[in-house]
Structure formats: C-alpha cells, structure tokens
Amino acid sequence: MEQECLIALGSNLGSRAGSPVETVAAALSALADSGLRLRRVSRFFATPCFPAGAGPDYVNACAAVGATMPPPAVLALLHDIEARFARERTDRWGSRTLDLDLLAQGDAVLPDAATQTRWRDLAPDRQRSEAPETLILPHPRLQERAFVLVPLADIAPDWRHPLAGTTVRDMLTAIPGSDRASITAL
Numbered sequence: 001m002e003q004e005c006l007i008a009l010g011s012n013l014g015s016r017a018g019s020p021v022e023t024v025a026a027a028l029s030a031l032a033d034s035g036l037r038l039r040r041v042s043r044f045f046a047t048p049c050f051p052a053g054a055g056p057d058y059v060n061a062c063a064a065v066g067a068t069m070p071p072p073a074v075l076a077l078l079h080d081i082e083a084r085f086a087r088e089r090t091d092r093w094g095s096r097t098l099d100l101d102l103l104a105q106g107d108a109v110l111p112d113a114a115t116q117t118r119w120r121d122l123a124p125d126r127q128r129s130e131a132p133e134t135l136i137l138p139h140p141r142l143q144e145r146a147f148v149l150v151p152l153a154d155i156a157p158d159w160r161h162p163l164a165g166t167t168v169r170d171m172l173t174a175i176p177g178s179d180r181a182s183i184t185a186l
C-alpha cells in the first residue's frame with residue numbers, strides 16, 4: 001500500500017546542478033525519478049540560516065510523495081540523492097549543498113513513543129551516543145523550525161502529528177511570529 005511521505009528539502013550552497021534554487025529543483029526531479037511518486041510540492045522559500053550567522057540564507061521547500069517501501073528504504077534513497085549532489089556531512093549546522101529530511105511517513109512512530117520520550121530527556125551528547133543514526137519519525141525537531149513548517153503548511157496544513165496530536169497549522173501558530181516573518185516565498 002502506498003503511504004504519504006513528507007520530505008523537507010534545503011540548500012544554501014550551489015551544487016553541480018547550479019544555484020540553491022536549481023539544486024532543490026533538481027532534487028525534486030531526482031525524487032520523482034527514484035520510484036517515489038511526487039504528489040505535491042510547496043513553493044520555494046528564502047530562509048535565514050539557523051543558527052543565525054552560520055552561513056548564507058537557505059532555499060527550503062517541502063514535498064509530499066507516495067512510497068510503497070518502508071521508512072528505512074525511503075531514507076536510504078534520500079541519502080543516495082544527497083550524495084549525488086555532494087553534500088558534506090561533517091558539520092552539524094554547516095552549509096549544505098543539499099539536505100533531504102524525511103519528516104513523516106503516514107502516521108508512523110519510530111521508535112515507539114516510550115523510547116522517543118526517554119531519548120528526548122537525555123542530554124544532547126548522550127542522545128547522540130544512545131541514538132546514533134537511528135531514524136526517528138516524525139522528525140524530532142519538526143515542530144520547532146519555521147523553515148520546515150512554512151513550506152510544509154503549503155502542502156499538508158492539516159497533517160496531524162501522531163504523538164503531539166497537533167496539525168501543521170497549529171505548530172506554525174505556536175512558533176514566534178518573527179521566525180515566520182523572516183521567511184519569504186521566492
């Protein structure tokens with residue numbers, strides 16, 4: 001059965017595809033060519049780098065795609081596309097030629113809610129050692145980021161977080177207005 005995946009795209013450096021806008025556009029074509037079915041694409045937005053001053057502005061967008069494969073296979077596919085656009089994975093907040101995040105797949109919760117709660121309460125360094133490269137769904141920082149929520153609201157305003165119970169529209173209302181105001185559609 002096909003499930004809907006919500007994917008966030010971001011770029012703040014040119015790649016072999018060209019500018020960040022061209023890179024995000026090329027990544028969407030790559031997604032469509034990869035066996036995922038492209039259902040909806042948001043507008044492209046210029047967003048200030050988070051954290052502030054860590055690099056040039058980003059271009060961010062979101063896409064809804066249909067997938068018949070399980071979440072780890074979708075993630076592997078996203079990593080493969082990132083690699084083709086030569087993203088450097090060394091620096092956590094550093095500049096990105098292309099960043100593809102799997103935000104959600106249907107209402108999947110991975111790992112289970114109790115494990116996610118335990119991890120969330122750990123200090124960040126222990127979080128990284130106990131939960132190294134584990135796929136967490138929905139994406140654990142989805143609610144905090146205007147640069148994700150603003151494009152996501154274009155394509156899935158009524159999607160409901162399976163643990164928090166809130167919609168994308170609710171989450172967007174809950175973040176500071178100044179964060180939203182700093183984002184402009186291209």
Ligand SMILES: Nc1nc2c(c(=O)[nH]1)N=C(CO)CN2
Pocket residue numbers: 009010011047048049050051057058060092093094096099147
């Ligand atoms: N505005 C914005 N800032 C970021 C982004 C991003 O996509 N947009 N991605 C990052 C690395 O994941 C770090 N900072």
